[in-house]
Amino acid sequence: MIGIRIATGLLAVTALTATTACSTSNQPAHTKVAAAAAASTPSAETLKPLLQQALPNVKGKTFTSAVVAFPPNVSALPHRHGQAFVYAYVLEGTVRSKVDDKPVTTYHQGENWIEQPGAHHVLTENPSRTKPAKLLVVFVSNTGDELKVDDPKS
Numbered sequence: 001m002i003g004i005r006i007a008t009g010l011l012a013v014t015a016l017t018a019t020t021a022c023s024t025s026n027q028p029a030h031t032k033v034a035a036a037a038a039a040s041t042p043s044a045e046t047l048k049p050l051l052q053q054a055l056p057n058v059k060g061k062t063f064t065s066a067v068v069a070f071p072p073n074v075s076a077l078p079h080r081h082g083q084a085f086v087y088a089y090v091l092e093g094t095v096r097s098k099v100d101d102k103p104v105t106t107y108h109q110g111e112n113w114i115e116q117p118g119a120h121h122v123l124t125e126n127p128s129r130t131k132p133a134k135l136l137v138v139f140v141s142n143t144g145d146e147l148k149v150d151d152p153k154s
Helices: 002-020 029-039
Strands: 046-054 061-070 085-092 094-099 105-108 112-115 120-125 133-142
Touching (some): 094 133, 105 112
Antiparallel strands (some): 046 061, 085 112, 085 133
């Protein structure tokens, strides 16, 4: 029951964040670096942090929300989000996703999914050749952890 209350609270904060476009200049270095690296590569997805806040009632955990933009016909590299719990909501367009050994699923504007801690995000792509896609992504992570770690190149 407590887990449901926490999840409901996080979703409410996420909705508030998305509608008010909150931001903070006190982003930790790992978030700034990820955003800068993503922004420097126009043929890849970009991550724009919205809000990052230590959870006051859960020691060692941080809530982070971000908008991830996918230009047309762009795929993210396979990756993991460490031990973060991840919630993704499609703000615009269409996104195809495959997590772990589950089947590829197509999500349209208004649809959402979650990723369990340690999950392997094998595929994330905007299948449209002409329209961009955007996700609101919420992470509940260990404070200080990287939010996205691409798979090593073979």
